[in-house]
Amino acid sequence: MKNFFGFTARDTTFKREVFAGLTTFLSISYILVVNPLILSQAGMDRGAVFTATALTAIIGSLLIGLLANYPIAIAPSMGLNSFFTFSVCIGMGIDWEVALTGVFVAGIIFTILSLMKVREKIINAIPEDLKHAIASGIGFFIAFIGLKNARIIISDEATFVTIGNLTSPMTALAVIGLVVTILMLVIGINGGIFYGMVITTFIGMVFGLIDKPSSIIGKIPSLEPTFGVVFSNLFGIFTPELLAVIFTFVFVAFFDTAGALIGLTSQAGMMKDNKIPNIGKALFADSSAGVVGAVLGTSTPATSVESSAGIAVGGRTGFTSVVIATCFAIALFFSPILAVITTEVTAPALIVVGALMAMQVSNINWSKLEIAIPSFITIIMMPLSSSVATGIAFGFILYPLSLIAQKRFKDVHPIMYVLCILFILYFVL
Known part of the structure; x- marks a missing residue:
């Protein structure tokens, strides 16, 4: 196993990889609860979606771990499941069965683009400074998510966001967890992020803030309500409205995944x-998981930015992903225990990991305006728009335009010109 995953070459150990896998799983396990809740509002069976979510995460994480040797989790995307439910099914009035078929078609398009190496060429064409900006922006984004999940930062009509009530019991629990996690990291405790989540959960139970699970083992819900429905609706997708939806699934997921992969592999020192x-x-x-997930009965999966939590504690190989997949498999039988992993428990991990990823801003050439401004806009737009893809879009438009203004036409890769035009059209249309 050490030889297969290359532990020595990537300076890691079995223990470190296991801790990394556990940490990432705890950071992303909320998806098993939240994804069924969101998709059920579109009319989908909550139990079937729970099982589909777990199986998709198992298959996707195993594929990326065994094929690419990446310490990354693949699971249904939180942004795209909301788009699926609230924009497509509720907003546009499209039946979930037809919308899920759109997800299936988008997955097939992804797979074709991957086999043709179109996605690979695009990612390799992105300038190095923008790659560091993307990684840093994701850091700010997930830190902001952590702060919101902990209610340390809340919405405000006058200022958009403001400080929350830090004396509120659950917010106070998250703050304590954040302090504990930071202190363990700065004194050099390996696995500090993982231990931080465990300690936070324990404190929450002791003070009655987190309910103890009523049972340990739960029955695995049937997939029958959602499994294979995509095959009976293939001819229902050829409408202008749904083709636009498929395009949006492809476009947003394409750059969400690209951004996440750039950020996570850069954090792991693989680039x-x-x-x-x-x-x-x-x-x-990633694309294969999209096809499988649609067949099973869940919205588009993606490379999970929460994987950064596992990378931060030392995950460097695909064995981390194997551990993540194993945890999801176990979770199918022990679903009641997942109730103790609240957003306040995982929030400190996201905040700390965001800080670690944001350190990559130091690699950007801030002395040149044509690089500094597009990089800054890329970074700032991710948390402000709650979208990795939107941040990338702004950066990809401004970077070529800045170099064109300096008459440095040859310094821009032809693919970047194409992407610049596509993103402009995306915003306009």
């Missing part, structure tokens, strides 16, 4: 000479 090893296999794993 060499502005290129990511095995990126083609990773993209194939």
